[in-house]
Amino acid sequence: TIMKWLMIITVCIGFDCSNLTGWFDTEEQCQAESHKAKEWFMTNYPDSHGEVYCVEADPNAVLQKGEPV
Numbered sequence: 680t681i682m683k684w685l686m687i688i689t690v691c692i693g694f695d696c697s698n699l700t701g702w703f704d705t706e707e708q709c710q711a712e713s714h715k716a717k718e719w720f721m722t723n724y725p726d727s728h729g730e731v732y733c734v735e736a737d738p739n740a741v742l743q744k745g746e747p748v
Contacts, residue, residue: 684709685736688716690729702736709733 686709688699699716703709713731720727 683736685734686713686716687732687734688713688720688729689731690720690724690727692724692727696729703733706733706735 681704684703684706686701686703690697690699701709701712703712710733713733717731720729
């Protein structure tokens with residue numbers, strides 16, 4: 680079984696909170712992109728807050744929570 684990695688970004692800007700997601704083939708790709716996403720939000724929306732996670736995803740299994748970056 681080939682595992683995919685899902686990046687989940689929860690961001691709150693003002694009172695609006697939303698989730699963004701993206702699929703990656705490896706944990707390394709997901710982690711690299713998660714750092715870029717974090718930096719982009721910190722630069723463009725300095726008053727925002729949220730979390731970025733990379734989680735191992737299997738369409739037949741429950742998602743496991745990853746470590747925040």
